[in-house]
Amino acid sequence: MAEIQHTPSDLYLVSNEDSVYEQDILRDPTRVKPWLEYIDFKTRHGSVLERAFVMERACVKLPRSYKLWKLYLSFRVKHISKLNPAIHAAEYRKVNALFERSLILLHKMPSIWEMYLKFLMKQPVVTLSRRTFDRALRALPITQHNRIWSLYLSFANAASGETAVKTWRRYMQVHPEDAEDLIELLVLRGGYTEAAKRYIDILNDTRFSSKRGKGHYELWSEMVEMLVEHAPEVETSYENGIDVEGIIRSGIVRFGDQRGKLWVGLATYWIRRGSFERARDIFEEGITTVMTVRDFTLIFDAYAEFEESIIGALMDASASRAGKGIESEESDLELDIRMMRFENLMDRRPFLLNDVLLRQNPNNVPEWEKRVALWGDKKVEVVQTYTDAITTINPKRAVGPFHQLWANYAKFYERGGDIRNARIIMEKAVKVPFKSVAELADMWIEWAEMELRNENYDDAVRVMAKAIQAPKRSNVDYFDEALSPQQRVHKSWKLWSFYVDLVESVSTLDEVKKVYERIFELRIATPQTVVNYANLLEEHKYYEESFKIFERGLDLFSYPVAFELWNLYLTKAVDRKIGIERLRDLFEQAVEDCPPKFAKTIYLMYGNLEEERGLARHAMRIYERATRAVSDEDRADMFNFYITKSASNFGLPSTRPIYERAITALPDSEAKEMCLKFADMEKRLGEIDRARAIYGHASQFCDPRTNVDFWTKWEQFEVQHGNEDTFKEMLRIKRSVQAKYNTDVNFIASQALARSLQKPEGSPGVETTDPIAALERQSSTLHGFVSASTGPKEMHRAQDAQPSNPDAIDIDNLDD
Numbered sequence: 001m002a003e004i005q006h007t008p009s010d011l012y013l014v015s016n017e018d019s020v021y022e023q024d025i026l027r028d029p030t031r032v033k034p035w036l037e038y039i040d041f042k043t044r045h046g047s048v049l050e051r052a053f054v055m056e057r058a059c060v061k062l063p064r065s066y067k068l069w070k071l072y073l074s075f076r077v078k079h080i081s082k083l084n085p086a087i088h089a090a091e092y093r094k095v096n097a098l099f100e101r102s103l104i105l106l107h108k109m110p111s112i113w114e115m116y117l118k119f120l121m122k123q124p125v126v127t128l129s130r131r132t133f134d135r136a137l138r139a140l141p142i143t144q145h146n147r148i149w150s151l152y153l154s155f156a157n158a159a160s161g162e163t164a165v166k167t168w169r170r171y172m173q174v175h176p177e178d179a180e181d182l183i184e185l186l187v188l189r190g191g192y193t194e195a196a197k198r199y200i201d202i203l204n205d206t207r208f209s210s211k212r213g214k215g216h217y218e219l220w221s222e223m224v225e226m227l228v229e230h231a232p233e234v235e236t237s238y239e240n241g242i243d244v245e246g247i248i249r250s251g252i253v254r255f256g257d258q259r260g261k262l263w264v265g266l267a268t269y270w271i272r273r274g275s276f277e278r279a280r281d282i283f284e285e286g287i288t289t290v291m292t293v294r295d296f297t298l299i300f301d302a303y304a305e306f307e308e309s310i311i312g313a314l315m316d317a318s319a320s321r322a323g324k325g326i327e328s329e330e331s332d333l334e335l336d337i338r339m340m341r342f343e344n345l346m347d348r349r350p351f352l353l354n355d356v357l358l359r360q361n362p363n364n365v366p367e368w369e370k371r372v373a374l375w376g377d378k379k380v381e382v383v384q385t386y387t388d389a390i391t392t393i394n395p396k397r398a399v400g401p402f403h404q405l406w407a408n409y410a411k412f413y414e415r416g417g418d419i420r421n422a423r424i425i426m427e428k429a430v431k432v433p434f435k436s437v438a439e440l441a442d443m444w445i446e447w448a449e450m451e452l453r454n455e456n457y458d459d460a461v462r463v464m465a466k467a468i469q470a471p472k473r474s475n476v477d478y479f480d481e482a483l484s485p486q487q488r489v490h491k492s493w494k495l496w497s498f499y500v501d502l503v504e505s506v507s508t509l510d511e512v513k514k515v516y517e518r519i520f521e522l523r524i525a526t527p528q529t530v531v532n533y534a535n536l537l538e539e540h541k542y543y544e545e546s547f548k549i550f551e552r553g554l555d556l557f558s559y560p561v562a563f564e565l566w567n568l569y570l571t572k573a574v575d576r577k578i579g580i581e582r583l584r585d586l587f588e589q590a591v592e593d594c595p596p597k598f599a600k601t602i603y604l605m606y607g608n609l610e611e612e613r614g615l616a617r618h619a620m621r622i623y624e625r626a627t628r629a630v631s632d633e634d635r636a637d638m639f640n641f642y643i644t645k646s647a648s649n650f651g652l653p654s655t656r657p658i659y660e661r662a663i664t665a666l667p668d669s670e671a672k673e674m675c676l677k678f679a680d681m682e683k684r685l686g687e688i689d690r691a692r693a694i695y696g697h698a699s700q701f702c703d704p705r706t707n708v709d710f711w712t713k714w715e716q717f718e719v720q721h722g723n724e725d726t727f728k729e730m731l732r733i734k735r736s737v738q739a740k741y742n743t744d745v746n747f748i749a750s751q752a753l754a755r756s757l758q759k760p761e762g763s764p765g766v767e768t769t770d771p772i773a774a775l776e777r778q779s780s781t782l783h784g785f786v787s788a789s790t791g792p793k794e795m796h797r798a799q800d801a802q803p804s805n806p807d808a809i810d811i812d813n814l815d816d
Helices: 008-013 016-027 032-045 048-061 066-080 089-105 110-121 126-139 142-159 161-174 176-189 192-204 216-229 244-254 256-272 276-287 293-324 329-360 365-375 379-392 402-415 419-429 437-453 457-467 485-491 493-506 509-522 527-539 543-556 561-576 580-592 596-613 616-629 632-650 652-665 668-684 688-701 708-721 724-742 745-758 771-779 793-801 811-815
Strands: none
Touching: 016 032, 032 048, 032 066, 048 066, 066 089, 066 110, 089 110, 110 126, 110 142, 126 142, 126 161, 142 161, 161 176, 176 192, 192 216, 216 244, 216 256, 244 256, 256 276, 256 293, 276 293, 293 329, 329 365, 365 379, 365 402, 379 402, 402 419, 402 437, 419 437, 437 457, 437 485, 437 493, 457 493, 485 493, 493 509, 493 527, 509 527, 527 543, 527 561, 543 561, 561 580, 561 596, 580 596, 596 616, 596 632, 616 632, 616 652, 632 652, 632 668, 652 668, 668 688, 668 708, 688 708, 688 724, 708 724
């Protein structure tokens, strides 16, 4: 740009005060410092025009000075910033021209470009701004482009339209990580096809990382939602590479938990494109392939809603034609077809839902049973369902009673009167490798029951005989899972039990005995088998053989099972009234190895036998043995029973040695009760001294604080039968016993517990005094005793004045 020539009219802008600065400039016009000082002076003392005049001169003299241009441009931009750019466009163009002058030599300065671009963005000059942005990008090095792009993108978003899209496309070449912003812009502008392409590009780029923290599935879901929602606007062709159906189907395969939603989305895509038949095919494919009830419900509801909307539209159209008097057979036919299709869909729903559950687990037996029930009386479909079920189900993985499915299949033919086909099915069923022996046994039983229902009793017996076929000596282990159920079924107790009942009802006693003997040979007999066999023989008057069966059972089983067998055996033997010596031998065998837990019942039966048919003396010996043989829990009851029997047979004095041994054998708590009974018995016999000695013996394990009832009874006994000396002796023993328990740590807790139960703390009307002191106070005024000497009154007053010690022992009185 040519240097500005100052005319005489410009000289008025130079005052006398400026001479100093003008001389400095004239001496060296190429230095920046004099110009900056001159500008600073004019900023403080000059007008706007004078400042502009100096800055203009400075920039003309030093066109490469960044500082001077920055000051000048900032000054001009600030001066004009308050003006409307549309009204004062000429003024703005002057500043634009000034920026262009500065950029001739300062085109590498990004700050100048930023100032210029910001200034242009305020003006309604889109084309000039866009071209200036392009010039800035070409002029500056690539390291400075980010400063320009931040302004350029703001300008592009403000300009919108094709300008914004093209700008963002250029920006993507440098910063592909911001593709989400471009996609958002394209969706807002309706560029769905290009947005889909951009989605595809970033999804195929394994290095792409969303700046918004979105995952691969979230981006893919956004793309699918856009494609479905704007299906008509998206251009799909081989050239642009957008295959919407292929994209959604790939998601159905990959994202298993979203299949229902994706199938509905694919069908919705075709609905919005107007391809209703294609959408119906998608719905049908979806409800016949999904694996969960949730997905099925989602697709089916959408399918039904779609059909209802079509029918509703056709009905509205038909009503409109009817209102106009127009008839259309083709339209009415289409409506009827749609209605029939919708009704068929509703009828198919239970079957489709059942298909879903069977796809989840084809070995689910209850679901196959439900499918059979859905067909109702349609025989062909029922047979086909049974056939499919037994073909599909793996017996080892079956969930539910697989044998019941076979049985129901045979019963279906049985109800139809086709017993021949029912037998064929049963023959196939018993060859199936079921999961357990119990299922195979149930299958054989079902077959036999079918024959019984049809009154083919011989056939039922033959079926069961075939089921239990086994070698003479079978070493097969019933619980050996390595063997098939067919190899182990002959040891099934359930099968043999049914066979026994069947033979017993239709055959002779000899046949039944053979079956029972075979059960014993196979060593599968249970206690119930023994009892049933013995009862059977007893019913037919074979008593001795019945007893032998009990003995065989006792050889097979030990306690506690043997106790029940002994109980039955002995009861029946006693009722049969066999020889007394033989009965004694049986009872001796029974009690020989009997655990203490079960000994009581057998000894009582044994003793009762001796009382009824033997000698009372023998019965007493048995009861005496029982007191040693029974468990600790039953020993006290056994002693009481023994004492009762001895007293009734030999009188009360005969019970003394029994009481003595009971007190020795029983624990303290039970020994106390036995001592009280013993003392009471002696008291009834008039043996007061013996009774007192028994009370004294029992006192050693009766804490006065926890066994108040014992000491109360002893006190009453002494009141009735003793004297003052014996009563004091009782008190002395009581204090000594309490002293012993007070030093025994094991009884402290029990004493505290007893006190809390008998006298709760803080309860009204209850005194919390020492029970020993209370007893001593009562001893001074005992009823039934007369004091030997009252003594002088002074002595009594002196004694009353002294502090009393409740635990003190009166030695003088004891000496008396």
